[in-house]
Amino acid sequence: MRRILTLAALLATTSVPAFAGDILIHGGPIHTGVAAAPTAQAVLIRDDRIAFVGDLAAAKAKAAKDARDIDLKGAAAFPGFVDAHAHLTGIGLRELTLNLDQTTSVESLVAAVKAYADAHPEGPIYGRGWIETHWPEKRFPNRADLDRAAPRRIVVLERADGHAVVASTAALAAAGVTKDTVAPAGGQILKGPAGEPDGMLIDHAQGLVAGVIPPPSDALKRQALEKAGALYASRGWTGLDNMSVDKADVVILQGLAREKKFSLRVDNYMDPASADVVLPIGPSQDGTGLIRVRGIKLYMDGALGSRGAALLEPYSDAEGLGLQLTPRDKGLDLMKRAKAVGAQVAMHAIGDRGNRMTLDWFEEALAGDTTARWRIEHSQIVTDTDVPRFAKLGVIASMQPSHAIGDLYFAPARLGKARLHEGYRWKDFLDSGAVIAAGSDAPVEVGDPRIEFYAAVYRHSLDGFANADWSLNEAVSRDQALRMLTWAPAYAAFAEQDRGTLEAGKKADVTVFSKDLMTVAPPEILKADAVLTIVDGKVVFEK
Known part of the structure; x- marks a missing residue:
């Protein structure tokens, strides 16, 4: 029976x-x-x-x-279902540390930090997940807010997109950041009216306070990765493409898989600091067949929300063209080394200038090879002339539908009406013949396949809002959305014959x-x- x-x-x-x-x-x-x-x-x-x-x-x-x-x-x-862009360690750590993804205002952030500080009276405080675009105060948090919440404590809180942090006065002092500190290339130190740092550090400037928060131990990472794997399985994901990965995390994942404490498929794209894992040996596989190393993850620019995305024309609501995070010589050197060993390159690019430069660099490094399946992560703002280049060069658009239904609240202000149509062009990419591998970018977003599918086919906010700025014509069919979340991630990992x-x-x-x-x-x-x-x-x- x-x-x-x-x-x-x-x-x-x-x-x-x-x-x-x-x-x-x-x-x-x-x-x-x-x-x-x-x-x-x-x-x-x-x-x-x-x-x-x-x-x-x-x-x-x-x-x-x-x-x-x-x-x-x-x-x-x-x-x-496969999440084609996620940060697995971050997903787990979000569940184990101060999670700020439900904060709705500066004051709710202050309250959350105060409650955490009261419950944890010793040591530095690290949290992640806040995003100010819907807050009634219409501003970033600053060090004065954190000082109110936890006086004299070292506090560093990472924005949801991972491209900015806000640091308390004690954290800035411990890191030696003053009004005379020069921002590193690819970074910004935001300042108040008197020229003093206000606590907001954008992109590469985040590194200035990196040393004041102890890095997670291997034991904590192991706990985070095991928790993230169980959480993702419970949401219906069977695998993910893991981005900006440290080599120690790969070793931990392999151990968990061998111990049968981790059951999802993971294709890893390494942080440049761990590029030695990839470049001498190319893609590798552990004994379980679940944990693979595919290539490297690079960054061309920052995020649109924190105005770090590299634009061809200035932001509509602020001065500047955004940030270029990887120098051309360094980027091309890494790309050519990766190509020599068959490793994939995944390059983060948000702005239209960031995407154009990435396509230019890919075209130069690939030298006519359209079979390498290199990827542009996010591919958010792309000009009309650059959309066809993805298919022509064989470049995968690795996109996150949920980004659109969050960003389109503030993207009109950042971009202006004239170039808003360049954003989140799912249907345009598919019509051009490009492959879209869809993901979530968790913990930037929730990391829920239902949300990604909903956003792709409906292009409304989670509470049903949309207006003329949201380009509803860019929504895709349900068959296309299913393909973006199943077949396309397999294709992106050279595994479409197997899954x-x-x-x-x-x-x-x-x-x-x-x-x-x-x-x-x-x-x-x-x-x-x-x-x-x-x-x-x-x-x-x-x-």
Whole structure:
């Protein structure tokens, strides 16, 4: 008799039992991601591979007698969702430190810091996740705010996008930052009316206070990575592209995977400081097959919100053209070394100037090679003339749909009406023939596949707001959104022959949601629960 597991049982299950043998999935919509056969009645998994996709009767005939039978009871199955841009250690640390992603004003930030300081009376305070664009005060926080919250304490709070911090007076003093301190190249020290630093440090200037907060220990990183893996599995992700990775984190991930304490697929793009991991040896794989090193992650510019994105024309609401974070000679040297060993390059570029320079550098370094699958991370603001260059050069647009539905509250002010159409051009990229690998950039964003899918197909805020500035014509179809979050990340990792769709012979990576994302009304997408996550034929999460 087959083992029956209904959706009701799924919802009641909190632990994941080991099961060796066939798994038969049926009883709800199954979306394969294959254009010629987009839906199926059943999927049969054998070991780590998909053995059959198609008719239920045929699947039952092929299944072993003791196969585990999962009746979805109307829940919907999809190819495994993959976050094509995330920061795994940061995701875990966000859950273990002062999380500020729910702050709604300067005063709520002050209250959060005060509460944390009262609960932790000793030592420096580090937090992350604040973003001021919706705050009623219409300004960045400053050191005076932090001094009110935690007098005489070292406090450093990172903006959600990771491109700015605000530091307390004690933190600035400990770092030796004064009115005479010169900002490093690619950074800014914001100052008050008297010329004194106001606590806001942009992009490379963040490094000035890096030493005043003790770095996380390997033990804390291990805890953070294990927690992040469990959290991501519970949201329905089967894998992610991990950005700006330290080599120590790769070692920890490999150890966790071997110990069966981490079950997701991770393709790592290393921080330049750890580039020695990549450049002499090229892409590598650990013994589990889950943790891979793909290439390096570089930064061309900063973020739009903190006005560090490199623009061709000045910001509409401030002076300046933004920041270039990587010098040309250094960037091209790293790119050419990466190409020589087959390592991928992933370059962060937000502004239209940042994207153009990246395309120019890629074109020079690749020297006509359109098969390298190098990536531009974010690809947020791109001119009309540069959009076709992505497909022409074989460059992947690694984009985060949730960025648009957050940024479009303030992007009109930063860019002005005339160039606002350059932003978040999902449909334009797809129409040009480019590949979009979609992700979340968590912990900058929540890191939820439902939000990314919703944003891609609906292009409204989470509470349903949009206006003429939001370019609703750039929303994509549901088939396109599914491809952006499943097949495209596989393609970006040179793995589309092995995963990204539900087809016989491919790796058995499956995501199941309680609602059918392909048919429900857009607001209902956000109410769909992840109820089952399968990686390599193993159930890694059940709700």
